[in-house]
Amino acid sequence: MSMDQAVTAEGIEQAITEFVSGRVKAEVPADEDLFASGLVSSMFAMELVVHLEQAFSVQILGDDLKRDNFRTVQAMTALVARLRGVEQPADA
């Protein structure tokens, strides 16, 4: 994924969706609860953290490192957007 396409909230969401569905080999709607559906094992959960940090050059620390922030593609998008200071739609 290139950083250029990832600077908008939309681009971030698209990039995260691509990564997650590639790894779980299934379509992943942005609001699907990844933990409830058993898609995300505890090991993969941490890979998500590391991946987001590397792909978007952010550091996810302290209170941000909680499962609620990784529960859905939407939640991850909001987290990355906030850490990168990207404008987000009010409902994101």
Add this chain to the structure above:
Amino acid sequence: MGHTPSDTIAVVGAGVMGRSITALALGRGVHVVLVDVSEEVLGNARAEIAQQLRHGQFMGAFPGSPAPGTLTTTQSTSEVADAAVVIEAITEDASLKARVMADISSTVPAGVPLITNTSGIPIAELAKSVQRPAELAGVHFMNPAYLIEMVEVIRGPQTGDDAMAAILSVLERLGKKTVVVRDAPGFVTSRLLHPMINEAARVVAEGTASVEAVDRLMHGCLGHPTGPLRTADLIGLDNLADALRLLAERTGNLTFEPCELLMEKVRRGDLGRKTGRGFYDYGKVLS
């Protein structure tokens, strides 16, 4: 080092298990001296342990969020002398373990229990190499040790009451639930799990089902948390093959010899998560 000895444990071997046991201890506020034979391994271990600490925190594995213990890495076993307990977690090789156990045992003072994390070498066999067999027991941590709540504790025929009590109290400090069993090749968990994984690989090799199908069935029908082949990748296929070979030798059951598909992956260097590929592909390795 300024810490009271009872607050420090030593871990010998900084591979898959040494790292995750270290992360467990640090996350619980216990200091660790971690020993391995190369600076490169120790450097990688430090980086991975830092990630594992975050992972544990992420999963809520360190209740009360104590201040993490300090990590000291070293290539010298003499630095384990001040620890409250020494955990051996080196490669599953009986003669190598015998040598290292003898070395550790001559370094630590009497009264410091020795733990081996072997997957299945009988404790009685390893006890032959140590100076005080009464102070040796097996504690079979599972990977990742900081997330899996339970450990299998193996009391060898010579293990003494004092060592058992000390070891159980360290495990309690680390937040582990324990089940104590008697000594036998593979104990309970490896005796059951390793042959199952070997058979799962045979099922795939025979074309009965795909890797994914085997794991989905074992998960969906039988409640196995990840399926045997994902578990194999988490363990490390080289370690699995070593453990199966030792189990075959010590039980005389030749079906326990690692199957061809497993050996082929080991020869290719596809060792599971730790190399990024095993039965599954993990993309970039978690570093």
